Amino acid sequence: MKYQELVDVYSALEATTKRLEKTDIIAEYLKKLDADTIGKVGLLLLGGVFPAWSSEEIGIGAKLVERAVAEAVGTTQAKVEDAVRDEGDIGLACIKLYSKKSQMTFFSQPLTINFVFDSLQKLSKISGSRSTNRKISIILELLSQASATEAKYLTRTITEELRIGVGDGIVRDAIAQAFDIDKKVVERAQMLTNDFSVVARTALLEGASGLSRLNLTPGTPVKPMLAQLSLPVAEIIPEMGTAICETKYDGIRLQVHRNGNEIRIFTRRLENITHALPEIVELFDEYLPHDDYIVEGEVIATRDGKPLPFQNILHRVRRKYNVEEAMENVPLKLYLFDVLYYKEPMIDEPLMTRRETLENIVDTSVDEMNLSTMIIGTPDNIDEIEELFNSSIAAHHEGIMIKDASEPYIPGIRGKKMLKYKAEPETLDMIIVGGTYGIGKRGDFVGSYLVALRDENDEFKTVAYAATGLDDATLEYLTGKMKEIEITTKGREIVVEPKIVLEIAFSEIVESPEYETGYSLRFPVVKNIRKDKGPMDVDTVERLLSMYKAQ
Template sequence: MNSKDGMRYMELVDVYEKLDSTTKRLEKTTILADFFRKIGGEDPELLPVVTLLSLGRVFPTWSEEELGIASKLLMNAMALVAGVRPEDVEDMMRDAGDIGTAAELLLGKKKQATFFTVPLTIQKVHSNLMKIADISGNRSQYKKMEILRELFSSASPEEAKYITRTVLEELRVGVGEGTIKDAIAEAFSVEKGVVERAHMLTNDLGLVSEVAKEEGVEGLKKLSLKPGKPVKPMLAQLSPGIRESVEEMGWALCETKYDGIRVQIHRSGDEVNIFTRRLENISNAVPEIIEYIEEALPHEDFIVEGEIIVTKDGKPISFQYILQRVRRKYEIEKMREQVPLKLYLFDVLYYHGPQIDTPFEDRRKILESMVDVMEDKLQLSNQVKATPEDIWRAEDLFTESLKGGHEGIMIKDPHAPYMPGIRGKKMLKRKAEPETLDLVVVGGTYGKGKRAHFIGSYLLAVQDENNELKTIAHAATGLDDQMLLELSEMVEPLITKKTGRRVEIVPSIILEIAYSEIVKSPEYESGYSLRFPVVKRVREDISIEDIDTVERVESMFKDVQTL
């Protein structure tokens, strides 16, 4: 049923509940496809909004807009409406294990009944959340809380659950981008491959659903890269060996693999912006890189890709120093002197039009034609051509790269297009260090004795095909007292449940984990476990969508079995 102001939010909540009630991806796809089709028929302007809300998002992943609401502010707003203390909300959250469920329970028994409320519409919820993102300056937290209080006052307990989860981008209904893409294809009778490509090029599922409904296949095929709007980077698989990889490709272009922050650099008109793998804009934190780009590249629209590293005495130093620069909001000029940056460019996605369908060999030539190298500031990645007959070229580059303090080499298929967000065999990495996994922390256990105030062991998870998290290991080694302290401080505000020494947390902290072996194990939800896991570092340069998958773990396990 719709109100005169649009579709009721409760209809979307019903969809969330249906999605949560099944673990089958095909059923989830059909539930969403039916709803998208309904929205497209009744209120097409709402379709891009609903598409993003189905993922628990208000903005596309490339957008710099954010709600900026911490769980504490959310709990304060909830306490006001429910007529309880913020501490009561926190206790309920710990008992329920989820702040959304806590909101549902508290508003279900709130002390002061609301005698008259206008039913919430999807548009009302969305517009209020958009208002929150626009608030800044004096008393901004108070203003945000007032908007939240208004929403909670009008919400049913079930609606409050999902408003809360949407604010924290933790929808918990087992729907990922893959399911949304399949649902768009099913709802509007377009090929999955066309939807997949449109999403690769725009990184905006709201736009893709809108165009699929209004213009169909032909409209989707017109969508393209746009400088200023970042896309997900192409990802590399692990190389089984230099010779084997080169022989499989026929011949390869091999490049030094740098240990820094991978960036996508966009020029649109007079504006240059630099985005991380998380699609976070870090332009203000790295002004010298902007200066190098202005000097070394054409003043025309482009998208290029590269790696920012920190050097000292001509050699790269720890990745953690780069994070210091990227996080920095103040005294940037001072940090610029203390932590000097260097940029290596290795690919071009857009120049005189999109280039992602251009073979890598030709993209490299285009990049070389664009760049005026600046010694010690901006260079092209060190590259050699290797064939099965002169495999020594790749092997020498590998040795030379390691001596230079870098991670290893990349082995790239010269005929390959650029595939945003796709991990495949067209781009491989060969490192001296054993392969690692990027895993998200979902829980932990406090230590004993002098470490009783630290979380000494972290429960880690991978994601499955539905973007649901599945546990795979506990990691307790690799952490000195300083790192334990820093991680414990990061974890504390994220705790949702405590049981004795064990805690559950909101998944957001990503750790790079080394290990000796992947083994099958019924102990963890993924069906696998890691032997001797060691924490290498915190990965602040990637988002939870970028963590490793059950599929990749299975592939790595099978690769070892066949050796």
């Protein structure tokens, strides 16, 4: 299958903002593909060649791509950089530069999807001496045979900036439509595998029955079940009937997999951080059975027996070097609260059953390995639940979680079966799309940040400017990061690629025609830089509207 055919699909997708049109375009294209190609397209449509959870990445910087483009079109890297600056995007720069291409490639064959996909995967495996030249050689081979539009999307894929307005939801719906399968079946398969190459290929070859057979596999992370804000306990518990109420810890949520002799640790973003937590790997190896399992918990940083702020644990798990030094300076403590797999998948079992299994397999004889503090909540012991909340706050934790004890585990879904009850104001995870430089002493810093939420098409819609809650060191850090992802700067206004996630607290949601959502936030305060979250982890416009109606 020619790569140009996929490029034509990219172009059509980029030309519309309508979700249903995008779904139709992809669905019609998927019907034409064979089993091998459809798996690769399932990833390429989302701008990559590896599943989202994979630790492998193309890993090519913009400057290297610009150098390859310069060689491919017979110009200087400086002129490529000028074109990128003028057009605001490497892909559009290629359209401009290829129109003036001074070199011709004789006897070139049309690019195929298989060749492009395999070449891009090779880039992740190149290391050692002369690795830069070898990477350039692979990229140059692709670009030299590419048309202008092929080069546009090749360079965007390599730099992980495809920009066609397609997210998981649209690809999921397109697979369902192409093969006449219930969306819920496709969604469940994707939630359990987190790999659209597997889902698309299975849908083509085996249909709904094949997708229904896909299940959890230790070693492959699953999207976490998500919580929404709880109403007062006295209102929620009678509705649930029986709930598991447990302390909410201010740490990083972990999903720990054992597959044979291998233990892997993933974050809620499905990022593999095993290398950063060797002492946690040892704890699981010693204090849990040597059977296959997937368990969930929270890891917090401690000092003198008290939890440290979230940023401490974040810095700890982000560390790539001097890990042993960090282990001494930032001791970690585990609190496990769920098991998704033990010898066999358990996500369809009630939470109460899963909790009992967890209690049976975890040895908590050391201080570092714990189960979450919990009680069984019923309408008859509301006072005990409130006491758990108060004692959790007194111990410097965030509050409590309230979970329906009879419910299965629902990956990737935020609903009323799992609630968070916190003392602090509610927050939203929002993404920076722009900002305004300060004046006077802060003239070199971006002082006000334009933040946005994700809509149903996985596009970002603005909600507010946030300008408080940040010290000078953080302002300097954020400004540096924004310069790295800058799209344009005019006067004091900067527009950036949506990559930096902030946790924003606020007092109230109000209607406002000034922002794209039609709403804004009163007194927004930046609580945290969420380095553990990416663009697709940002809260949604739908959630904003739900919170607005609940005020």
